[in-house]
Amino acid sequence: TQLLEQSPQFLSIQEGENLTVYCNSSSVFSSLQWYRQEPGEGPVLLVTVVTGGEVKKLKRLTFQFGDARKDSSLHITAAQPGDTGLYLCGAGGTSYGKLTFGQGTILTVHP
Amino acid sequence: EADIYQTPRYLVIGTGKKITLECSQTMGHDKMYWYQQDPGMELHLIHYSYGVNSTEKGDLSSESTVSRIRTEHFPLTLESARPSHTSQYLCASGTVFDEQYFGPGTRLTVT
Numbered sequence: 001t002q003l004l005e006q007s008p009q010f011l012s013i014q015e016g017e018n019l020t021v022y023c024n025s026s027s028v029f030s031s032l033q034w035y036r037q038e039p040g041e042g043p044v045l046l047v048t049v050v051t052g053g054e055v056k057k058l059k060r061l062t063f064q065f066g067d068a069r070k071d072s073s074l075h076i077t078a079a080q081p082g083d084t085g086l087y088l089c090g091a092g093g094t095s096y097g098k099l100t101f102g103q104g105t106i107l108t109v110h111p
Numbered sequence: 112e113a114d115i116y117q118t119p120r121y122l123v124i125g126t127g128k129k130i131t132l133e134c135s136q137t138m139g140h141d142k143m144y145w146y147q148q149d150p151g152m153e154l155h156l157i158h159y160s161y162g163v164n165s166t167e168k169g170d171l172s173s174e175s176t177v178s179r180i181r182t183e184h185f186p187l188t189l190e191s192a193r194p195s196h197t198s199q200y201l202c203a204s205g206t207v208f209d210e211q212y213f214g215p216g217t218r219l220t221v222t
Contacts, residue, residue, distance in 0.1 A: 043214030092209030
């Protein structure tokens with residue numbers, strides 16, 4: 001079973017601060033997705049990265065896939081209260097059609 | 112508009128009752144999934160399907176069963192609900208690139 005470790009598990013910051021969430025594994029993945037989930041709702045896909053070293057930007061969010069495709073990071077610039085939620089990374093490629101999910105990072109941004 | 116639907120959103124039921132959680136998607140995806148998730152916690156895969164008449168058990172053992180008679184429909188059934196089944200149940204469909212799209216979830220409480 002591949003393990004996908006996310007850190008930190010909890011993050012509480014003030015509005016305007018920057019933050020980075022990490023997703024690490026000893027396994028190589030063909031793709032990695034980041035999701036954001038609000039309480040009582042299902043996760044929403046933010047981005048998919050597939051190429052080692054790939055960087056994608058979504059407004060204030062920057063996603064990076066490690067060169068060896070074993071790790072990824074999510075960086076948020078100038079966090080806002082609307083960024084509050086559970087962030088999940090999910091990696092695929094080793095078991096057809098199944099994703100391995102990290103434990104999640106609960107982000108709280110205080111006004 | 113292509114989407115994924117789950118009903119009911121909330122369900123409170125007594126011990127021993129039989130329940131079916133509905134999931135439908137209009138995206139034409141062959142792959143569908145059921146996850147169990149406690150609030151703010153990681154996702155646990157309990158069932159998945161690669162297409163019509165295909166169903167597999169996931170990584171987390173579950174007393175529930177699923178069926179896939181039509182591509183767009185993937186219901187989950189609990190023959191006899193117990194308090195230990197109280198949780199949020201999330202349905203998702205997946206693309207050939209392993210991206211998953213989630214429904215809003217069903218919050219089940221068994222009393």
